Amino acid sequence: MKKGDRISGIIEKIEFPNKGILYAEEEKVVIKNALPGQKVLAAVSKKRKGKSEGRLLEVLEPSPLETAEDPCPHFGLCGGCLYQTIPYETQLEIKEKQVRELLDAVCGDYPFEGIKASPISGAYRNKMEFSFGDAEKGGPLCLGMHKRGSFYDVVNADHCRIVHEDFRKLLTATRTYFAGLNVPFYRKLQHEGYLRHLLVRRAVKTGEILAALVTTGQTECLPKEEAAVLEEWKKLILELKLEGTVSGLLHIRNDSLADVVQDDGTEILFGQDFFYEELLGLRFRITPFSFFQTNSLGAEVLYDTVRSYVGDTEGKVVFDLYSGTGTIAQILAPVAEKVVGVEIVEEAVEAARENAAQNGLSNCEFIAGDVLKVVGGLTDKPDLIILDPPRDGVHPKALNQIIDFGVERMVYVSCKPTSLQRDLIILQERGYRVERVCCVDMFPGTANVETVVLLSKLNTKQHIEVELNLDELDLTDVEKKTTYEEIRGICS
Ligand SMILES: C[S@@+](CC[C@H](N)C(=O)[O-])C[C@H]1O[C@@H](n2cnc3c(N)ncnc32)[C@H](O)[C@@H]1O
Numbered sequence: 001m002k003k004g005d006r007i008s009g010i011i012e013k014i015e016f017p018n019k020g021i022l023y024a025e026e027e028k029v030v031i032k033n034a035l036p037g038q039k040v041l042a043a044v045s046k047k048r049k050g051k052s053e054g055r056l057l058e059v060l061e062p063s064p065l066e067t068a069e070d071p072c073p074h075f076g077l078c079g080g081c082l083y084q085t086i087p088y089e090t091q092l093e094i095k096e097k098q099v100r101e102l103l104d105a106v107c108g109d110y111p112f113e114g115i116k117a118s119p120i121s122g123a124y125r126n127k128m129e130f131s132f133g134d135a136e137k138g139g140p141l142c143l144g145m146h147k148r149g150s151f152y153d154v155v156n157a158d159h160c161r162i163v164h165e166d167f168r169k170l171l172t173a174t175r176t177y178f179a180g181l182n183v184p185f186y187r188k189l190q191h192e193g194y195l196r197h198l199l200v201r202r203a204v205k206t207g208e209i210l211a212a213l214v215t216t217g218q219t220e221c222l223p224k225e226e227a228a229v230l231e232e233w234k235k236l237i238l239e240l241k242l243e244g245t246v247s248g249l250l251h252i253r254n255d256s257l258a259d260v261v262q263d264d265g266t267e268i269l270f271g272q273d274f275f276y277e278e279l280l281g282l283r284f285r286i287t288p289f290s291f292f293q294t295n296s297l298g299a300e301v302l303y304d305t306v307r308s309y310v311g312d313t314e315g316k317v318v319f320d321l322y323s324g325t326g327t328i329a330q331i332l333a334p335v336a337e338k339v340v341g342v343e344i345v346e347e348a349v350e351a352a353r354e355n356a357a358q359n360g361l362s363n364c365e366f367i368a369g370d371v372l373k374v375v376g377g378l379t380d381k382p383d384l385i386i387l388d389p390p391r392d393g394v395h396p397k398a399l400n401q402i403i404d405f406g407v408e409r410m411v412y413v414s415c416k417p418t419s420l421q422r423d424l425i426i427l428q429e430r431g432y433r434v435e436r437v438c439c440v441d442m443f444p445g446t447a448n449v450e451t452v453v454l455l456s457k458l459n460t461k462q463h464i465e466v467e468l469n470l471d472e473l474d475l476t477d478v479e480k481k482t483t484y485e486e487i488r489g490i491c492s
Contacts, residue, residue, distance in 0.1 A: 001025050005044045007054060011036050011063070016098040016417055017447035018082050022054065029054045033082060033148060036094070037063030065090055072161040072445070077135075079148040081162065081445040088121040092441055095449040099439050102421045103451075107428070113438035116305065119297040121444035123164045126202055126277065127294045130157065130171055131259075132178075132185035132195035141185060143175035143198060151259075152188065162445050166242045167200050170211055174198050177236055181229065184221050188259055194221040196254055199288060203277035204296040207244035210275045211237065212266075212288055214252045234269045247275040250288065263289060274351070279303065282330055282359045290348035291324035298442035302413070302450055303331050305440055306386065309411045309454040316383035321371050321402065326352025326364065328386055328413075333361045340382070341366040342374050372398040385410045393419030396426065403430045412453045415442075420451055433458050 001007065001024055011020040011034045020034030022042065029052045031042045039061035042054035066085040075084040083091045096115040103110070118124055130143050133154030144157030158172050178195055186193035197214040213233065219226045234249050248271035253264045266273060266288070274287045280300050286292045293299035306328055310318070313336040320329040323341030325348050333339045333356070341364065343349050349368040356364040367374055372395045385407050387394060393416065394402065402410075403426075410432065414420035424434065436454040443449065 001027060001029075001044055001047065001052070003044050003047045006041060006057070007044060008039065008041045008060060011038050011040060014094060014098070016095075016102060016449075020056075027052055031056050034059070035063045035065065035082075035086065037065050073159050074144070074155060074157055077147060077155050078145045078157060078160075079150070080145040080157070080160070082447045084161065084445050088117070088444055091444065092117055095441060096439055099417045099437075099449060099451050102417045103424070103434075103437060106421055106425050107434050110434040111436055113436060115439040115441055115449070116301050118295055118441050118444050119301065122161050124204075124295045124298060124444060125162045125167075126204055126296050127292070128160075128163055128167055128200050130198040130200070132175075132197065134185070141175060141179040141183075141195075143171055143178075154185075163200075164202055164204075164243070166202055166209060166244050169240050169242060170200055170209075170237060171198065173236055173240055174213070174233065177233055181223055183223070183229070186216050186218075188257075191257065192218065192221075194218050199252070201275065201286065201288070201292075202244055203275055203286075205278040206276050208247040208275035208277075209242065209244045210248045210250070210273070210286075210288065211246070212250035212252045214254050217253055217255050217264075230267075230269055238270065246271060248272045252288070279327060280331055282327075282355075284325055284327060284330075284355050285351050285358070286325060287347050287351050290345055290351050293327070293442065295442040298440065299327070302440045302442060302452070303328060305438060305452050306411055306413060307331055309436060309452055310384060310386065311409065313384065317380050319378070319380075319382040319385045319405075321375065321385065321387050322389045323352060323366065324348050324388070326355055326366055328388060329364050329366070330356055330359055330361055332386075333364050336363065338363045338365065338380065340364075340378065340380055342369060342371050342378075344368070344370050371395070372401075375401050381405070382407050384408070386413065387411070388413040389419075391416040391419060393423045399423055399426055400430070403427065403432070406457065408457050409435075410455045412455060414451045414453070415448065417449070417451050420453065424453070427455055431458050432456065 007024040009022045011022055013021050014036050018033050020031040022029045022031055031054045034040050034056050038059050041058040041060055042056050045055045046053040068085050068087045071084040092115050131154045132143050135142050135153055135155050142154045142156045144155050147153035147155050184193040185195040194215050199212040202209045222229050230251050249269040251267045251269055255264050274285050277284050313332050315337050318332050318336045318339045320341040323329050323343045326341050329339040329341040346368045349366045352366040382405050432455040435456045440450045
């Protein structure tokens with residue numbers, strides 16, 4: 001087998017997040033986005049010992065797992081979802097197995113409590129960033145998701161199954177309006193054009209909607225004054241028959257070269273630049289750029305799990321690191337002595353402070369800053385720590401500083417089990433033991449999953465036991481005790 005060869009065969013399994021595994025000539029080849037059980041044709045794109053990769057060319061035969069009724073019509077073309085053709089129960093089994101395999105490789109024996117399903121498996125997302133573009137060069141204006149495996153092409157997502165009907169109405173109306181005006185989308189290579197993204201957030205509990213049109217400042221592309229174009233768009237959206245209510249319509253300027261929704265100035269076209277969502281009886285004000293879990297009903301399951309893993313917080317000082325809009329902090333605050341949240345996005349920190357005040361919680365402190373820079377200077381002494389880092393996990397230097405607090409219990413919430421796997425190696429090396437693990441599926445149809453881990457600090461005896469694995473040695477209890485004591489003597 002060499003680079004460029006065509007290979008075909010059955011995908012044996014899928015590793016997190018989307019790595020289909022095919023064995024060709026007894027070699028493991030990773031084929032992204034191929035599903036277990038599919039017979040595929042692929043082209044070898046990288047050939048390295050034990051690390052070969054192939055590009056999926058064609059699915060020759062579907063997988064016996066692909067029995068979902070009425071899957072999303074965009075599936076396959078759209079890069080958003082991976083598992084739309086697989087029934088939800090089977091998706092859960094796949095994700096659970098992936099996380100178990102990753103943790104088994106680094107954790108030895110630990111209690112794994114399975115995977116909790118999202119309360120709803122369709123129309124669950126409260127946020128989407130739709131992109132403007134075209135599906136093929138020079139094709140009609142599209143508004144939706146990036147085509148699977150493509151950085152440039154965009155496909156429409158008018159029938160997207162993971163969002164509420166209101167999202168779809170906003171998307172279709174916006175695309176039809178701008179296509180009718182012949183307004184060009186922003187071309188990333190040429191840095192030309194006007195339309196970039198449509199950001200939509202819709203609270204599940206309150207039905208409040210915040211939508212933002214993100215454009216460049218290249219107003220010379222417009223057929224008339226920008227203000228008139230935006231005014232018409234606003235009217236059109238406000239006239240839509242929606243189940244929810246529009247709380248705010250925004251125009252966000254973004255002239256950056258990177259393909260991200262970035263704020264170079266926001267104009268409120270209608271209403272306000274925030275909306276409210278409710279979780280576990282608390283109310284949260286959410287601004288366009290602050291992190292908020294994208295599946296509100298799933299977030300209640302996640303936070304409830306975190307609360308049960310944290311256990312007794314009465315009279316305790318809790319650190320909520322990577323706190324976003326302060327959701328976990330506020331869920332724990334009613335019983336705790338004090339909760340300190342640290343979050344890098346200032347807007348989220350302000351929202352967290354306001355939310356805590358509105359929820360009548362006076363024992364929460366929110367600090368704006370990078371955990372890496374802030375954590376060493378915190379003056380409170382924590383009894384418990386919650387870690388809910390972004391996808392890359394905790395910076396190794398920050399993790400060591402966090403471990404130095406020496407708390408008895410930590411709860412690590414992870415949205416990327418491969419990063420969690422890496423961080424668990426350090427946590428265990430430095431004396432923590434994995435006490436409980438479970439997954440919470442917040443992202444049906446897609447490859448993602450949340451994992452919650454309870455870690456407890458080992459005492460010296462337990463630490464020695466784990467390090468030396470004394471149980472594996474054929475020692476009597478008396479010999480073990482003597483060994484502990486000798487080692488403890490050496491250590492001290
Ligand atoms: C997975 S979210 C968790 C947020 C929150 N715990 C929740 O459940 O809503 C991770 C958060 O970490 C923040 N973040 C990313 N890097 C950070 C850093 N270096 N220091 C502090 N916060 C950071 C992000 O802005 C985001 O709000």
